[in-house]
Amino acid sequence: MRFTRDELKRLLLPVLIAAVLAGAGVFLLESAGEALAAAERELAAAQTERRQHAERLARIAEEEREVKQKLDVYQRLRELHILGEEQRLEWADAVTRIRKERELLDLRYRVDRQQQLFSATGKPANVDFYASRMSVDLALLHEEDLLRFLSDLRDSGNAFYSVRRCAVERTGQAATGVSIAPRLRASCEIDLITIMDRAAKS
Amino acid sequence: MGPRRILYFTAEDHYVYRAQGGSLELEAKFTGDDLGVTAFREHLRGQRRALYAVLADLAGEDFHEEAIPYLRGADRDAVIQRRLAQRYRDTRLATALSLGQALAGERRNERLLLTSFTNTQQLAPWLDALEEAGTRLSGVYSVPLLAPALAARLGVKRERALIVAATRAGLRQCFVDQNRLRFARLERTVEMVPQALAMFVRSETQRLLQYLVTLRALPREGAPVQALVICPPGQRAVFEQALPSDSRVVFRTIDMAEAAKAVGLKRAPEGTAAEALYLHLTARKPPAEQFASREERRRFFVWQLQRGIVAAGALGFAGCALYGAAQWLAVIDTREQAAAARAAARQAQQQYERITAAFPVTQTSTENLRVTVVEFTRLARESALPEPAFVHVSQVLGKFPQMDLDALTWSIGRPAEAPAEKGKPARQGDLAVIVQISGRVNATQRNDYRAITGQVQSFAAALASAGYQLVRTQLPFDVTSEGTLSGDIGTGPDTGQAPRFTITIANSLP
Secondary structure (H helix, E strand, O other): OOOOHHHHHHHHHHHHHHHHHHHHHHHHHHHHHHHHHHHHHHHHHHHHHHHHHHHHHHHHHHHHHHHHHHHHHHHHHHHOOOEOOOOHHHHHHHHHHHHHHHOOOEEEEEEOOOEEEEEEOOOOOOEEEEEEEEEEEEEEOOHHHHHHHHHHHHHOOOOEEEEEEEEEEEOOOOOOOOOOOOOEEEEEEEEEEEEEEOOOOO | OOOEEEEEEOOOEEEEEEEEOOEEEEEEEEEOOHHHHHHHHHHHOOOOOOEEEEEEOOOOEEEEEEEEEOOOHHHHHHHHHHHHHHHOOOOOOEEEEEEEEEEEOOEEEEEEEEEEEOOHHHOHHHHHHHHHOOOEEEEEEEHHHHHHHHHHHOOOOOOOEEEEEEEOOEEEEEEEEOOEEEEEEEEOOOOOOHHHHHHHHHHHHHHHHHHHHHOOOOOOOOOOEEEEEEEOOOOHHHHHHHOOOOOOEEEEEEEHHHHHHHHOOOEOOOOOOOHHHHHHHHHHOOOOOOOOOOOOOHHHHHHHHHHHHHHHHHHHHHHHHHHHHHHHHHHHHHHHHHHHHHHHHHHHHHHHHHHHHOOOOOOOOHHHHHHHHHHHHHHHHOOOOOHHHHHHHHHHHHHOOOEEEEEEEEEEEOHHHOOOEOOEOOOOOOOEEEEEEEEEEOOOOOOOHHHHHHHHHHHHHHHOOOOOEEEEEEOOOOOOOOOOOOOOOOOOOOOOOOOEEEEEEEEEOO
16 A cells, blocks of 8 residues: 555654654663662662671671780780880890899890881781891800890890790800809890881870 | 444435444434435535444345355455456445355365445445545445344354344344354335334244245254344333244344443434444444445545554553553662661661770770781790790700700701601691700710610600600711711720710790
8 A cells, every 4th residue: 555645744743753652661761771770789789888787797796805805915015015116225225234133244135127027917007017136145154044034035025025046055164263254155046026006096 | 532423324314423432423314315415515514534434224235155265365355356346236335254264175265245235326425425525434334244243242152143123224134143244134114013013023034034044044954043133122022922932933032222231332312223233333343344445445544544653652652651660660669678778787887886886995996906916926826935945955964964965056947947857757837946955975985886876865765755856866876877887996095075966856836
């Protein structure tokens, strides 16, 4: 069937109406689809947020117990100045004082440059562990002198003293009644460990 | 839906009915002569693009059964047109109704009922008037064409039935078989009392049945045929009394009001007879088969196309709107879920903050507190003091007075760094306190290898206790098969130097 020009004209308006209706329908679908996608994204974000908060809340009891348990150690580290900057003058004073108090015959030491042991990941900042190696040479009358020296050093604080090596050997000098001669020599290597907590409040 | 107008065409007078919403309204009446045509043209003025249908209720309607080869599409149309042209001189108002397929030997045929008016000229000026007025002609129907639809509405199943009704034109009888029209006739009537009309119905029904048997449209012997008689309003009792059933026909009567209700006709003008039922069906449910040509129905077709296009657009929009509405419901539901999740997150956050507010005050974050203590504890665990090792060595030495120590080296390291004692592998990789002892064996003759070796081994075994493991023993003499054993027994002077040994022990850090 062939349409005349007049008939085609008559069909034009219905075609336009149908096209507008179809276009409106498609627009409606697209806008609904976009809104649904946005709502689904919003829901996913909200669910993630809820899950994270719920997990954190579930962990809180454990966290509380952990904080209470670890706080004592942390406070002790602060009191001993293990946490914080190196106290090299305090170390020197401590060695001098120990030598004097323990009447050590000969004591030589050297503290090397500070080096980072490692950096532990924290939040909001890392916790850095540093060590300065101290080399000590001691003249001993008895091996007890060495143990007392190490004990005094440890008690002096200002670092955590981690003894890495101690060698004791005879000097070969015979004891005389005139002067006190050292029978033993000890040489030790000790790591003086300090901790820098970048998130700590001063 | 807008109003439809139906031109009811009888042999004498013609009527224009307006059908809308189940109601019929008589709009105009015209005589069948030229004056009537002129008046009709006048009536159509101002009704351009009005929807019209023609319902002819004429006596001169021919029905003829034919069989054609079973065809489809243009071939079928061409065959039908040829058969119509062979049968009727004027095919303007001729049509063919399919009666279904029939097998003739090997060949499959289609049975057709060809039908037309014996005098189409009486309709022509009226159809021309409709065309000239620019109306939309939906079709030209005859009352028999609508009979199957009426029969179905009145409860006639697929059996053979006669639909008998008195219209303005006369007594109309339509024979329907398997819901298809097979034959119809119109017998003119005059004004008569109900009893006389009922008797007339009876006699005409008997005559028609006889005729149908003659035509072989009905078997000579067989089940009685149902005759459904539509009685004028309030006259059903009279008809029932006058129409007793017999072996050939079973009369069933139905009141006009009841029939109107069954077809959905709510209101009909005063004075209309059973044609109101056919008029209503023409307006509401016209059959596909009708007499008008494609050209005569062109305006109606374009109008249908217009409505179809808009309807398709509306349907598409409605579909999109429905789907979109479902999507929006999902959006609302999803947003509600998101709001609920956010509220739950906020609640958990507030609860967390309440709990953390009651925490002991720390100078750092919880995470840093944990990291600091954990890492420091690890470092402390990897450290040790020399004192316990010194005490251990001192206690063992007390049991071996012949041993004289020259040097003792205490260190933290991995035992793997020192060669392991044969048969006693040290635990590789673990940090341990390593003690290396160097000394001499006194009070034993230097050349008594066996005794010296035995004492050193006893000493080493004593050191390997209290958690310490023997890592390495270097004897004064190499007694292994890989080494060189030498001796100078009794010939040379004794140097006085006691044989030296080295023992390494290790104790793993916890």
